Amino acid sequence: MEKDEFFIKRIRELANLSYQRDIVTFSDFLNLNEQNIINDRKNQMPGVVMECFGGYEQAERQMVAFHPDALLFPWKYPIKCLKAEPLAAKFSEDLTHRDFLGAVLNLGIERAVIGDILVQKHTAWIFCHEKIADYIIENLTRVRHTTMKLSMVDNPEHIPEPEFQEINGTCASVRLDALIGLAFQTSRNSMVPFIEGGQVFVNGKLITSNGYEPKDGDIISVRGKGRFRYEGVSRQTKKGRNSVKLLRYQ
Numbered sequence: 001m002e003k004d005e006f007f008i009k010r011i012r013e014l015a016n017l018s019y020q021r022d023i024v025t026f027s028d029f030l031n032l033n034e035q036n037i038i039n040d041r042k043n044q045m046p047g048v049v050m051e052c053f054g055g056y057e058q059a060e061r062q063m064v065a066f067h068p069d070a071l072l073f074p075w076k077y078p079i080k081c082l083k084a085e086p087l088a089a090k091f092s093e094d095l096t097h098r099d100f101l102g103a104v105l106n107l108g109i110e111r112a113v114i115g116d117i118l119v120q121k122h123t124a125w126i127f128c129h130e131k132i133a134d135y136i137i138e139n140l141t142r143v144r145h146t147t148m149k150l151s152m153v154d155n156p157e158h159i160p161e162p163e164f165q166e167i168n169g170t171c172a173s174v175r176l177d178a179l180i181g182l183a184f185q186t187s188r189n190s191m192v193p194f195i196e197g198g199q200v201f202v203n204g205k206l207i208t209s210n211g212y213e214p215k216d217g218d219i220i221s222v223r224g225k226g227r228f229r230y231e232g233v234s235r236q237t238k239k240g241r242n243s244v245k246l247l248r249y250q
Helices: 002-021 032-044 097-105 130-139 176-183 188-196
Strands: 048-053 063-068 079-086 114-120 123-129 146-153 164-171 200-202 219-222 226-236 242-249
Touching: 002 032, 002 048, 002 063, 032 048, 032 200, 079 130, 097 114, 097 123, 123 130, 130 146, 164 176, 164 226, 176 188, 176 200, 176 219, 176 226, 176 242
Parallel strands: none
Antiparallel strands: 048 063, 079 123, 079 146, 114 123, 164 242, 200 219, 219 226, 226 242
């Protein structure tokens, strides 16, 4: 609770600073729980506008920008994207999100200044606060036993689209617990503690009801498991069950 109270105090300070000085202020990269805390209190911060962005569309970890209602000058988020790729791809190990994140944090960098990390094959795109970008480029030379080269990504078109695993299945009703069980190939009942324990978010909003019914296109995140997009019901089976399609982020 003390940690949440300190976080709320810091967010209010950023909002007040924006309002009083007529400037744009930014939070660090926030996880889903922190984003939810802010969304629940946005009506308590009159006079400022809140906007969220993580460097690319549908990023999970996002910065919040606070700015006055009638802002008259352009601004941008202090976010940089770095590309980390093996110096010799054919000798690279199979590297995961955890490997890249661990290598970055081992440089003594705080998690709060690192956003999402997109991994495809042996390459990663690392979103970070601009103040730490040059330091990472200069010092992240290895991930596990693989020697890496890093570069700044200046063109958003060079940022890859997230990869998905398509999952199809059936459920008696389109409930949150049923969809999560299908997405992570486990029983519906085993997902109940995640929901009731405050670890499930739909479009960044905390949901604690097992019977919540997501809408087509909703992005569902489960802390410690991953996230997926609910694509909707394609048809009903002869037994009256719903045939659904999910896209799980890789």
